[in-house]
Amino acid sequence: MAAITAALIKQVREETGAGMMDVKKALTEAEGDVARAKEIIRAKGIQAAGKREGRKAQEGTIASKVVDANGEQTGYALELNSETDFVAKTPKFVEFTDQVLDYAIAANANSVDDVLGAAAENGTVKEAVEEAAALFGEHVKIGQFAQISGPHVEVYAHKKSVELPPSIVAMIATDEAGAAVAHEAALQISAMGAQWLSREDVPSDIVESERRVATEKSLAEGKPEKIVPKIVEGRLNAFFKETVLLEQSYVKDPSKTVGDLFKEVGGKAVAFARIEVGKGSAE
Template identity: 80%
Template structure:
């Protein structure tokens, strides 16, 4: 059994928002297994009033662009973080984010590591970011990075308010016909935050965890043992409808799914990506 350290407790609290005593109990029951402790907290339906209490604020912006390629188009998006929204909305910070994006595109970068290693002026993006921190007087870092490609790529950049730079970017890669509804799909992704394109894309360990949580939750609610499997399947279907893009209800017409949207256009949604400022996890 792993020791229940303060670091473990903080990790689970940060990720779940549960109270300290609930986290300690869950970690004890899980014998120090963080993933299992999170499952126990979810199964018991423990909610926290202040989920983000004690977490460092992560502000910033997302720079994004579509470029033409030999076989179609490629969409790139790079999150650049600052400590405050005051810095994030300054023209200089937004311009710097766009410079980082240009360097990322030149290097065909698809993750933060390759962005930081990309060339920038006389050095690398990593060096430029370190120098920017001194300029802005705050910790500056490259956060999430995404790349999608296909015959057509659509980008939707959402702003929380008119004076702020984009805080959510959704990118969609489609075939030629699918491009007719790509913007609608990008709006859907931005608003509803799907995690996977189709249910086959959901990792096996995620499904196993969700099924276990659904089972334990049903048992905790006192459901008759013989109907629990049916209840679990219903909860799994709800999980798919919430997290799988093609199975989500289309927000502008709930009688349709996103899959129906593309069927009506006789098109295909190939891939997508969604980045939201401050959602990349903690350093």
């Protein structure tokens, strides 16, 4: 049994938003297993009392671009964070973000680490970002980064208001036929925040975790054991409908799914990505 340390309690509190005593009880029941403790908290329906207390809000913007090469398109999106939206919306900050994205594209970056190590005008992107922090008078950092490829890539950049730069960028790669509904799919991704493209893409450990949580929750609700498996499958299907892009109800016509959109044009989605300012890893 792992020791229930203050660091473990802090980690689970930050990731679930549950209170300290609830977290401590869950960790004790789970014998120090963080993943299991999170499942117990969810199964018991413990609400996020102090969700992500003390975490500093991250402002910034997102630059995006589609590049054609070798008969395919590649979409890139990069988040650059600042401390305030006052800095994030300045032309110089937006211009610098575009410049960093260009460095990432030139390096064919696939991750944030690749971006940081990419060549800049004088040194690396990491060094350029450090210099930018001094220029803007705030902490500046690379947030999230995404790259997807396919015969067609559609990008939708959402702004919360006209005076602010993009706060959400959604990208989807499709085959040629799927390009006909790619824009609608990108709008869906921006609005509904799917996590996976298809049911098959959901990692098996996550599916099993959802199954355990649904089972424990059903039993805790006093449901008869003989009907619990059917209830669990229903809850799993609801989970897929919420988190899987092709199974989500199409926001403009809930009578069909996003998958139906692609079937109607005889096309398919290949990959997608969504970046929202401030939603990446905590510092």
